Amino acid sequence: MKSLASSQDTIDELNCWNKLKEGERPALEFIYRKHINDLFNFGCSLLPDPDQVRDFIQEIFIDLWKYHANLQSTDNVKLYLFKCLSNKIYSLAKDEAKRKAIFEGHLEQMDYVLDSPENQLIKMKRDEDLRAKLSNALVGLPMRQKEVINYLFFEQLSYEQTSKQMNINLKSVYTLAWKAISSLKKSF
Structure with a gap:
């Protein structure tokens, strides 16, 4: 239905x-x-x-x-x-340096939502550590890998839609996503 x-x-x-x-x-x-x-x-x-x-x-x-x-x-x-x-x-943002500055500024201003006020005290330290690690790991990624991660995981687009959005072939999307995820795993 x-x-x-x-x-x-x-x-x-x-x-x-x-x-x-x-x-x-x-x-x-x-x-x-x-x-x-x-x-x-x-x-x-x-x-x-x-x-x-x-x-x-x-x-x-x-x-x-x-x-x-x-x-x-x-x-x-x-x-x-x-x-x-x-x-x-x-x-x-005409060059990679400007794109990197935009993304880094965004990561610094991101506000993560916690489950409830009761859980804030319990999870605060763990969440801060995870956010810091993720933020540092994402900042270190090349711009195209950041863009793939954004489309796939934050915008929840499919690999095919991401391919169209970025004007690259589907295999390149898979490769960029794999490299980005591998880099993020190494950071953790």
Whole structure:
């Protein structure tokens, strides 16, 4: 039943995408409302400046409306929007040093949610140690490995979706993920 509803949602979303291409403003609003939270969370996972992320998202939807007649067809609107957002963010960070600084700043500002107030005292020391180790391990990864880890584990995309998102072949995604996980294991 759930896959049928999910399939119907996808069809509705693709119909809205086609209506947007035809210039129907309510379709743009539907797509915006459906994906704004995911886009914002994804953007903040790449760029630790929420105001800049909001600006980029606004630019994306302005561009969607401005160029609606020339939009490409897509089979996954969410991935299309993620790709637009990541392109905008990475155009801001033109070289590896800037990308590394963005990711390191994000890791320093991450706020981990604990189970409950009662468990905070018990788990605090252990969680701090694990966060520090993970943060140090992630900072040490090359940018592409960080990006694969982000898509696969934080955004929960499939390997195939990650391949499309990063414009690399599926084998490269598996290789990057394996190398990243191996490096993280060595850190622990």
